[in-house]
Amino acid sequence: MIDKQFKKEAFKESVKENVKFLYRKKLEEATQEQIFQAVCYTVKDVIIDNWLETQNAYKEQDPKTVYYMSMEFLMGRALGNNLINLTAYKEVKEALDELGLDLNVIEDQEPDPALGNGGLGRLAACFLDSLATLNYSAYGCGIRYRYGMFKQQIKDGYQIEVPDNWLKNGYPFELRRPEYAKEVHFGGYVDVEYDPATGSNKFVHKGYQAVKAVPFDMPIVGYNNKIVNTLRIWDAEPIVDFELDSFDKGDYKKAVEQENLARNIVEVLYPNDNHMAGKELRLKQQYFFVSASLQAAIAKYKKNHKDIMKLHEKVTFQMNDTHPTVAVAELMRILMDEEGLGWDDAWSVTTKCVAYTNHTIMAEALEKWPVELFSRLLPRVYQIIEEINRRFVLEIQEKYPGNYDKIKKMAILYDGQVKMAHLAIVAGYSVNGVAKLHTEILKKQELKDFYEMMPEKFNNKTNGITQRRFLLHGNQLLADWVTDHIGPEWITDLSQISKLKVYVDDEKAQQEFMNIKYQNKVRLAKYILEHNGVEVNPRSIFDVQVKRLHEYKRQLLNILHVIYLYDQIKKHPEMDFYPRTFIFGAKASAGYARAKKIIKLINSVADVVNNDASIEGKLKVVFIENYRVSNAEMIFAAADVSEQISTASKEASGTGNMKFMLNGAPTLGTMDGANVEIVDEVGKENAFIFGLSADEVINYENNGGYDPRVIYNTDDEIRQVLTELVNGTFSSDTELFRDLYNSLLNQNGGERADQYFILADFRSYAAAQKKVEEAYKDEKGWARMAMLNTACAGKFTSDRTIQEYVDDIWHLDKVYIK
Ligand code: F55
Structure with a gap:
């Protein structure tokens, strides 16, 4: 579908007109920001017609x-996405080229509407x-x-x-x-x-x-x-x-x-x-x-x-x-x-x-x-x-006569609070969770009493993501390659992407796939050099953890493991080690002191590691500033490894995990949230799974029996890593990371020592990381695994999720526009 307005000549004229009309300028005199506005108005013009038509159709039907x-x-940004969904992206890109303009630069003028x-x-x-x-x-x-x-x-x-x-x-x-x-x-x-x-x-x-x-x-x-x-x-x-x-x-x-x-x-x-x-x-x-x-x-x-x-x-x-x-x-x-x-x-x-x-x-x-x-x-x-x-309390009493515990646990108003x-x-x-495991935990633990009283309301809707933004727009090289191999149906029917499976052992396809990954890594490396002033090697493994900073997501586990690797390389300089770039991106809530300290720690480790010539660039650590939807699209496209390492039971679903998978990055993760379903789809041999299970975590939480000090006292290397938090290795101020150190070893008020089980999972995480390295060295094996991740991502489209909401909860009718 190419609309009238997206015929190239008409489009070019309209942009020029808009620049004149909005800014009383010729195109050559306009700033990139002004051109961005003018392009948007041209696009909006097309959208408005469809918008009116749609609302009319809704009125009629x-x-x-x-x-x-x-x-x-x-x-996230609208311009690129709107062009993609209008199927006009390529025409518009060419039209702008002919005007001497670069659509990427124009897209970069748009602020991310970050209302979340x-x-x-x-x-x-x-x-x-x-x-x-x-x-x-x-x-x-x-x-x-x-x-x-x-x-x-x-x-x-x-x-x-x-x-x-x-x-x-x-x-x-x-x-x-x-x-x-x-x-x-x-x-x-x-x-x-x-x-x-x-x-x-x-x-x-x-x-x-x-x-x-x-x-x-x-x-x-x-x-x-x-x-x-x-x-x-x-x-x-x-x-x-x-x-x-x-x-x-x-x-x-x-x-x-x-x-x-x-x-x-x-x-x-x-x-x-x-x-x-x-x-x-x-x-x-x-x-x-x-x-x-x-x-x-x-x-x-x-x-x-x-x-x-x-x-x-x-x-x-x-x-x-x-x-x-x-x-x-x-x-x-x-x-x-x-x-x-x-x-x-x-x-x-x-x-x-x-x-x-x-x-x-x-x-x-x-x-x-x-x-x-x-x-x-x-x-x-x-x-x-x-x-x-x-009225609800009366219902509880009727169903559970004399059981005041039920009222205490289920009432809407209790202890002076509205729940x-x-x-x-x-x-x-309808009451739904956002991944199978999460819904099961709701039914069996958190909302058990409600589930017993009204089981018919409870259902699962595993989350999904839109492939239009996170593959078609964010990774245009891979999107084109996929379309060349299996046709364009995947864009609206992601289950089709499983057709790529026939290519996973094809050497030419493997090379093309990994070459696209390489080009995306070069693009990210350039961004990192421009924004962080750090040079990273696009041939190294890009190991990425991008998400909000929260203790349960365990960025601390990741950076402690980086410290551990650094110690290993220093101690055994001759040891075989595949170059690795650890990439972080995360915002901490403004009032969350410990989360902010973890950001400081990541940057302090980066300073030391990136500037230690003795390790010959084998290890790099990068903290990408201002992680948001627009740079996320580029980061997913460039990732080799997807870090999804939350304490099992804590991450309801995760959706970044799905974006990495679609872009061909295997998951290094715990059996938490939707990771469980990712492993179901791709097979456990194509993921790197480690750590306590949700049941084990919940069992420790309910019955005790976890003491991180036992690990601290018996594992010299872990003890060494923790000691480096407070001995001046990463900050001359030995108090700077004391709270992080203490949080792992001491109980603090109502908070258990190491409440997110970082030390408990450390060794199995390190072992999984070792497996990542071995697997990456096998080029064909890795290409196969990466391709299988893309090929098995079909379930994780939000189109599937929405269709399930429609079928089981909303019962909406489809509307077609003539
Ligand atoms: C924001 C404000 C409050 Cl008061 C509480 C929570 C939030 C919030 O941002 N939550 C959030 O992002 N939750 C996440 O939802 C995702 C989509 O379902 C899940 O994938 C993810 O596991 C969950 O943490």
Whole structure:
């Protein structure tokens, strides 16, 4: 499909016109940023037509729609992706060439819209891509943060957080929709009033502060199918503009408060992943976008449907973790207070409309709000939660008479807290985990009581990733090679990629495959030289761990092993050692001191190792600054080894693991999250698996019996590695890494010594690493293994995941555009 506008000549003309129109300049005078904007406007022009067509088709065909509610959408850059999905990338690249312009340089002008932390936010973005590509009607609902994820700078080895003003030049792909603005209310109190119309009491929310929620829409372009869905992110504005005559009216204070409330709500994304901050502003953000999104969805439904009792036939709300779970009570409020339903009818509709995805079992990530805070900020919503809780507790009592332990463990309100996961499970018609192992742990451990009481709600949806961004766009050399060998069907049907299996023993194919890997490594090496000033050898093994920095992900295990290798090379300079480049990329939450210390340690080790001439460049360590979606695409393409080394049971799924696999990097990992399913697909002989199992970890956690000091005392080499943390090897300040050292050996408050079992897994990790080295030396064997990883990645497309959500949970209808 080549649209009119993407005929080269017309495209070139349009870009020139846009430069003139937007900047009163000729092309030759425009900056790259201005050209980027002009190109985007040309592309947007095409998208807008398809967007209108799609929305018209939806109006006519009236399909059921999913509203994917998420605090985070980690979209990454749009221009390249939109061109890919419009199947216009190559034409546009050529057209720009003819204008003397480089599409790569133009793409690099775009800021990453980084409205998310990590896996959860990126999953939401992949899902939107798949929903549009599979012809389903879907909205993403979220927040238009002024500042998304911070930019990370590394100064003197430390992480510095720099605000990311992604909107400063204007974002070309968004559309402000003031006509769909909604009001959201905070604070105040609830009055009970007699309603003569119904002869019963009604609840009236009074004395609140109001904020105007204004939607901005971003187009989500499906692949080659003319579908354009919408990501709707809400901005906040004060209701009454701050006017001077407010002085006279005496509501100056109120005007200032409303102005501040509006400004603060959407100011910034909380940069915590897998950790709940418990801040009032966070709850405000949650209610703000949930209320606005529900109001919009119901208003849209009511345009063409009379019976609100049938809402669930046309609408479903998927809650991305508990962050939007206030939706349960807000939907009840709207149905009762605004649509006039009674409790039972409202509950019947609500419990057919909302579904919940769990992304973690980490205790510190579970959302619990103090009742005091919740009821003060959202008095009417809180009242409804109390009633949901009261009725649910009665159900528990009926099912388990006299068992107060059940109430204690399952109630929504307990110990002065509102437990959002409990609310989501009680109201949701579906509760899903994000990988098989994770769902089993939910059923058998974390949510055991709920599973016993309502087993029919629980199901698994193993995560996936979009091959359009992470292969077709991110690794164009490999994408072309794949298409040359098996045709282009893999782009929308990744199961086809298994057809590559016939080539894994073909020497020519092996050479071509590894040559592409080499070229991608050269590209990354160039980036590293430009950004880090470190020269790395593209013939060395590129061993990569990129993901958020968290103790459970065990970047510390990785860097301790690097120290161990360094010691080995120093001690036995003659020893056979295949050159290795350890590449890290990770942002630490701003308030997470230990995570930041691990970043400092990685950089300190890098300083020593990279500058030690005696090891002859055998070992290099690189910390890539500001890891984000745009550089991730290039990193996955260049990786030889995929480090997925979380403590078993802690990583719900992981999705980076799938991106590496698709790009031909075998997994070095624990039997955790989706690694288990990766091994199922590719075979354990094509992965490097090590470490405690999830059962073993959970058993230690429940029954004790793990003492890292036994290992410390009996393993000289491990002891040596730990000693180097505090003896001046990597910092003249011997106290700098003391906390990391202590965390591995001493218990600290409620925290066990080495709570993530780093020493327990160290030896088996080192052994697996040794196997990686041996395997890499066998060139053909490695090529075969790498190709098999790509060939077996078919299951891990988000298209498969979305189809499962549709079949088992959402039951959406397909829509086709003429
Ligand atoms: C963000 C904020 C809070 Cl309060 C809690 C968690 C997060 C967050 O970012 N979580 C997150 O990214 N979880 C990840 O979700 C992925 C998608 O399901 C999983 O693959 C990954 O295992 C999980 O850690």
